[in-house]
Amino acid sequence: MQRYLRLYAHFLRFSFSRAMEFRLDFCFRIVMDSMFYGLQLAFFAVLYRHTALLGGWTLDQSYVFVCGYFIIDAIHMTVFSNNLWWFPIFVNRGDLDYYLVRPVSTLFFMSLRDFAANSFVNLLIAAALLVWSLARFPGPLGAGRIAVYLALLLLGTFLYYLLNLLFLLPVIWTQTGRGLDEMFFHFARFAERPDQIYRGWLRRMLVSLLPFALIVSYPAHALFDGLTPETLLHMIGVVAAAFLLVLAVWRRALASYSSASS
């Protein structure tokens, strides 16, 4: 464990020094993500001009919800996104070999090697927006509920990473991962809206087989309505199932990896 922590500290140092080499791009990315946050908030502001509730939530609740989404997105962008983006390219070129011969877990190395320092600044902005949305919230929330909310957001982030990985792993067999990668980001749109808007079979699917609606909405429910044992068990169960599935597919994928580039 200590060896992995020391290794991760090296990753951080390399990533920050690399980010500082490209200062202009560093600033551009901060502006880009800030713009993304602004546009998402504007979307809800415009929508609520025409309705008082969306899926049973007020504008204040939707602001907390969307700021929770910013946190998950920012952590994902900071910690995992760059690494996962490169994965299909490594497979396609046969570069995954270099990861396989390292004396550490390949999944750890492949998922965490590149820490996006510029996105880390955006994580701070996202955190500030979450504080703003909680501060302007009209009802009492309580420190306990907020702590549970933050813990569930971290669980949601892990689920988001697992789903992203599940969409990418088939590249070992298909040789082209861009279509699947894009598909993940399109499906991730389900997470950007409150889960109560979905009905019937789609809702059942989005909280089980393709659990995008769990990622941000369930933590928000725990914050607004209190955490129920059912919600907690449901979320932990889905995350555990996704984790086991990723491990199983990962092992099968490595066994099928031919190292041949195309």
Place this chain on the structure above:
Amino acid sequence: MTARLFLHIVSLETRKLMAYRVGFWLQAVGAAVAQLLVAYYLWQAVFDSAGSATIGGYSRQEMILYYVLVILLGRIVRGQERESTLARDVYEGSLSRYLVYPADYLAFKYAEHLGNLAPQAIQLLVLGCAVFPFLELPAAVGIGLASVAMCAAAVLAANLLNFLLSYPVEGVAFWAENVWSLNVMVRLASSLLGGQVLPLALFPDWAQSALAWSPFPWLFDFPVNVLLGRVPPHEWALGMAACLLWSAVLNALGRAVWRRGSLVYSGVGM
């Protein structure tokens, strides 16, 4: 650039894009299904909560139809993601070969862009045929030959405008080490301010008035409303003129950036 060369580049790009068919169709179907479902359920929830028959002048069915059209036509307006081609040419030093070609760089790149459009048009037809049988056309919507023809012209103009919108931004690559995020910013802004995320009629009046002076409304909101029959012919003519005027302005701006940038271009790459 001769028309023959232009068409040859278009054909070459089409074949390149179709090389990875599985990825191409996965992306097309996945994107369309996800976007349609999110929009459908979102607006069902909004109309249920609001309890009014129309929102921003759109009935429930018209709103769903707006999103179906914006998702389908948006493919033609955006085209295939170009992954910062000018920027890549600058960074890799491959721009040098274009400088010795007996063809205008911008025209060459637009031909490549149009080549990428042919598969998108196939997607539009296939997805359109799959979706439209399930839609109920509202009585107020009259899609006829005239509105289809006017919409086709508006979509082609919007495609040109969208292409030219990113060109000056990509030109920043001559001075900056990465412009990917600038491109994303343009895409984000055009999605919301162009009507791809929400119909512009839902925006406050002051915002609609301000947007009318920008290039954004002509990208998505205008072509879709033309097809829905919500834009009378004289407004269509004005919209087309505004779209082409913005294209001319952005073309001039892009070429100015190109001229300045090519003076500092070293051809070494990064």
